[in-house]
Amino acid sequence: MNADIVETVNVAREIAWLPWAVQYFFLIGLSYGAFLVSLPGLVFRRAGWEGISRLALLAALVCGLTAPVALLADLHQPARFWHFYAYFTPTSWMSWGAFFIPVYLTGLILYAWLAYRPLLARHADEGGRLAGLARRIAYGGHESRNALVAAALLAFVGAALVALYTGVEVMLVRARPLWHTPLLPVQFFVTALAGGLGLTLLFNRGLPGGGEPGATRRMATALAATQFVALVVGGLWLALGLSGVSPTHAQALAEVAPSANWQVSAVWAVAATVVTLLLAWKRPASGLLIGLLALHSAWMMRWTIFIGGQEVPKTGAGYYSYQLPLGPEGLMGIVGTVGLWIFLFVVLTTLLPLDRLGKAGA
Amino acid sequence: MMYPKPPALSESRRAFLRGIPVLTAAAAIAPAPALAADGKHHWAMLVDTRKCIGCQACTVSCIQENAVPEGSFRTVVSTYSVKLTDADQPAGTYMLPRLCNHCDAPPCVPVCPVGATFKREDGIVVVDGDRCVGCAYCVQACPYDARFINHETNKADKCTFCAHRVDAGLLPACVETCVGGARIFGDLNDPDGELRRRLDAAKAEVKVLKPEQGTEPRVFYIGLDERFQGKVEGQGTLWQPRKRHG
Ligand code: SF4
Ligand code: SF4
Numbered sequence: 239m240n241a242d243i244v245e246t247v248n249v250a251r252e253i254a255w256l257p258w259a260v261q262y263f264f265l266i267g268l269s270y271g272a273f274l275v276s277l278p279g280l281v282f283r284r285a286g287w288e289g290i291s292r293l294a295l296l297a298a299l300v301c302g303l304t305a306p307v308a309l310l311a312d313l314h315q316p317a318r319f320w321h322f323y324a325y326f327t328p329t330s331w332m333s334w335g336a337f338f339i340p341v342y343l344t345g346l347i348l349y350a351w352l353a354y355r356p357l358l359a360r361h362a363d364e365g366g367r368l369a370g371l372a373r374r375i376a377y378g379g380h381e382s383r384n385a386l387v388a389a390a391l392l393a394f395v396g397a398a399l400v401a402l403y404t405g406v407e408v409m410l411v412r413a414r415p416l417w418h419t420p421l422l423p424v425q426f427f428v429t430a431l432a433g434g435l436g437l438t439l440l441f442n443r444g445l446p447g448g449g450e451p452g453a454t455r456r457m458a459t460a461l462a463a464t465q466f467v468a469l470v471v472g473g474l475w476l477a478l479g480l481s482g483v484s485p486t487h488a489q490a491l492a493e494v495a496p497s498a499n500w501q502v503s504a505v506w507a508v509a510a511t512v513v514t515l516l517l518a519w520k521r522p523a524s525g526l527l528i529g530l531l532a533l534h535s536a537w538m539m540r541w542t543i544f545i546g547g548q549e550v551p552k553t554g555a556g557y558y559s560y561q562l563p564l565g566p567e568g569l570m571g572i573v574g575t576v577g578l579w580i581f582l583f584v585v586l587t588t589l590l591p592l593d594r595l596g597k598a599g600a
Numbered sequence: 601m602m603y604p605k606p607p608a609l610s611e612s613r614r615a616f617l618r619g620i621p622v623l624t625a626a627a628a629i630a631p632a633p634a635l636a637a638d639g640k641h642h643w644a645m646l647v648d649t650r651k652c653i654g655c656q657a658c659t660v661s662c663i664q665e666n667a668v669p670e671g672s673f674r675t676v677v678s679t680y681s682v683k684l685t686d687a688d689q690p691a692g693t694y695m696l697p698r699l700c701n702h703c704d705a706p707p708c709v710p711v712c713p714v715g716a717t718f719k720r721e722d723g724i725v726v727v728d729g730d731r732c733v734g735c736a737y738c739v740q741a742c743p744y745d746a747r748f749i750n751h752e753t754n755k756a757d758k759c760t761f762c763a764h765r766v767d768a769g770l771l772p773a774c775v776e777t778c779v780g781g782a783r784i785f786g787d788l789n790d791p792d793g794e795l796r797r798r799l800d801a802a803k804a805e806v807k808v809l810k811p812e813q814g815t816e817p818r819v820f821y822i823g824l825d826e827r828f829q830g831k832v833e834g835q836g837t838l839w840q841p842r843k844r845h846g
Contacts, residue, residue: 242683243827243834246693247656249673250837251745254736314734314754321714321733329710332737336713412707412813413743493831552745553698553809554678556836 245555253548253560256567258312261575262305263404263540264433266339267426268533269302270397271434273346275457280353281390290453292353292595293441296586297434299350302343304579309339311571331407338403342396348389355379357594372589401427408543415490416547421475428471429536432464432514436532443526445596451523453596458522461532465515468535472508493550497557503542510535641722642788642818643761645775646798646806647697649823651782654679654695658774658783665762665773669752674759675699675774680834696828697782699774700725700746700759701809701817708738708747717756723788723818724763727756743813761785788818798822 272294278284279291310316322336359379362372405423412418435457442449442457478484479491494500514531517524549558562568654677662668662675680694702725709717709725716731717738727738732755739747739756750757762772770776775785786795799806799820807824808817827833 241835243832244681245678245832245834245837246681247654247677247679248837249676249678249698249745251739251748254739254749312735314736314749315732318733321716321731325714325716325731327710327713327715330713330737332711332735333713407737410711411740413741417740548740551831552743553831554745554837555680555832555834 243555248551248554250554250558251551253545253558255544255548256312256571257541257545257562257569258308258567258571258575260537260540260544261308261572262312263426263544264537265301265305265308265575265579266400266404267430267536267540268433268437269298269305269346270342270401271430271432271536272297272301272438273393273397273434274431275434275438275460276349276353277390277394280349281387286452286456289450289596290438290442290457292357293592294434294438295350295353296590296592296595297437297441298346300579300582300586301437302346303582304575306339306343307578308571308575311566311574331403331410335400335403335407338396338399342393342400345389345391345393345396349386349393351375352382352386352389354590356381357590361590361594366591366594367588375589401430413552414547414550415486415493416550417543418486419475419478419484419490421471421478422543424471425468425539428464428468429539432461432468432532433536435461435464436529436536439525439529440533441592442596443529444592446593449525449596454525455522458518458525458528461528462515462518464532465511465518468511469508469515472511494546499557500546503538503546507535507538507542510538640789643702643723643766644786644788644795644818644820645699645702645761645772646784646786646795646820646822648782648784648798649694649696649821649825651780652677652695652697653780653782654693655779657777657779658697661773661777662759665765666760668757669750672748672750672757674757678828678832680828680832694825694828696824697774698744698746698809699819700742700761701744701815701819702759702761704816704818705814707741707743707813707815711737711741713737720763722766724761724766725758726760726763727758729753729755732756743810743815744817 275294276291276298279287279289280295310319313319322333326337327333355376356379358372358376362369362376362379366372402423405426408417408426409420409422410418439454439457439461442453475487476491478487480488482488510531514528514535517531518528545560549560551558564570566574656677659673659676663673666674668674676698678696678698680696681691682694684690684692702719702723704719704723706719706725709719712718713735714731714733716728716733717725718728719725734749734754734756736749736756739749742758747756747758749755762770762774765772771785772783775783784795784798786793788796788799790796802822805822806820807822807826807829808820809824810817810830812830
């Protein structure tokens with residue numbers, strides 16, 4: 239900071255991407271991350287992954303269905319969402335995103351239906367709760383392997399496109415040096431995968447008996463790997479900034495380094511990642527804790543990038559200060575998405591109880 | 601629509617007064633004088649920071665003219681207190697009028713997912729309020745913090761060079777009210793216009809904000825201290841408008 243210059247009059251710009259946006263990027267990330275965790279057991283039939291993969295698919299579904307609501311709410315004109323489809327603009331990644339999301343969700347819903355049909359039929363036969371509804375959705379309850387693989391492929395293409403567009407859309411914003419880095423999409427992806435694993439770990443933990451130890455260990459290993467990659471990418475970012483090799487990274491670092499808030503965030507993020515890595519590696523049985531830590535890191539990273547990033551003025555001196563409003567544009571937005579998430583979770587686990595999903599080889 | 605107008609109608613007042621005899625003569629011969637080869641306008645502004653007295657008359661007139669909601673601004677004069685080492689007084693004041701730069705390579709345009717923000721043929725960058733979904737992607741993409749979401753319309757908002765006035769042959773409100781005569785508005789394609797003449801005369805001194813962003817701003821500055829050309833390094837704002845939200 240230059241003590242010789244004091245800004246006496248200027249405009250403070252409000253945050254324009256609200257906490258809704260953080261929720262969207264968080265939930266859609268968890269969704270595609272968990273979707274990837276669903277593949278080894280359900281598509282590749284890897285031994286020991288069936289239970290985990292079915293739980294992961296539930297996580298992908300609940301998050302994937304909640305995410306678009308948060309995205310819609312972040313528009314200041316939500317009723318005009320159809321403009322995205324009426325006025326396709328190929329120069330805009332956001333415009334492409336409007337088409338990628340339905341591809342992903344269509345694939346995901348089909349894939350989940352095909353994967354869960356036999357279980358739904360069994361749930362109905364055994365007289366589980368909402369058996370009538372379960373039977374109707376099961377629609378015969380047949381297992382159709384080819385269709386399942388095809389749907390998973392569609393969902394995979396959609397997930398890849400969603401992961402790509404959510405990262406690139408933000409990365410391209412040259413006006414914000416903090417966002418304008420090719421490492422950002424990688425960070426988004428790695429933390430999303432970690433979050434997807436984390437949520438699956440929590441579901442696994444919710445099983446009677448706390449889940450199969452083998453399954454917990456497998457996910458802990460995968461989680462440790464994501465944390466390692468996250469640290470490497472973070473280190474690379476810092477090295478690019480400190481060495482001055484990349485002017486954008488150096489500028490981003492210069493913009494945030496003087497801020498006490500940012501210093502705390504950085505130390506916090508590194509500490510959380512290291513702790514998750516060590517725990518997942520040395521104590522893979524601590525499924526609940528590492529799961530929560532991974533989820534927390536995925537959310538914090540997005541909050542810091544989006545909200546913190548918008549607190550850095552593009553022309554003015556110092557920082558804009560953001561206080562989370564209590565209304566729909568702030569806290570209620572976060573609470574609302576959590577509420578919707580819980581509602582969907584309750585409905586889905588009534589039809590498909592966790593223990594039914596998590597049973598190995600079921 | 602946009603026919604070439606006699607330059608006098610869209611030039612600053614002083615140019616208008618000075619140019620009257622010439623223009624009347626020209627008008628007598630050719631009713632619509634040729635402005636440039638293609639006959640199109642390319643509106644731009646020159647801000648002479650040396651003449652700005654920091655009175656914020658432009659800020660106020662813009663709010664009045666464009667019904668800008670409380671707490672939001674399409675233009676403002678950023679004001680800085682700068683420590684002096686080569687003078688008796690301890691500090692001086694630096695004034696920097698800011699507004700949308702109506703960039704020729706505007707990063708706010710390609711990101712808009714519905715094509716609501718665009719550059720008109722005459723160079724003015726505008727938002728189609730009927731189409732804007734309020735996604736604020738353009739707000740993020742503008743390197744100058746020139747855009748904001750208008751909380752009354754819930755759409756992207758910014759300076760339009762007072763396009764409604766310019767189309768009617770008037771000057772932007774801020775130019776009209778500028779007390780120091782620091783803002784000169786005009787047509788880059790008009791070789792005889794005051795804007796072009798002043799730009800040509802000051803050539804070496806003419807600068808734009810954040811040139812490294814490659815946005816090709818069409819708001820030019822004279823007397824732009826390089827410490828203020830990009831993101832200003834200094835102590836944060838002492839005065840900020842009252843928050844409407846939160
Ligand atoms: S100053 Fe900002 S809003 Fe104006 S044209 Fe340039 S990028 Fe767009
Ligand atoms: S806020 Fe409006 S003008 Fe800006 S990018 Fe979104 S739709 Fe386009």
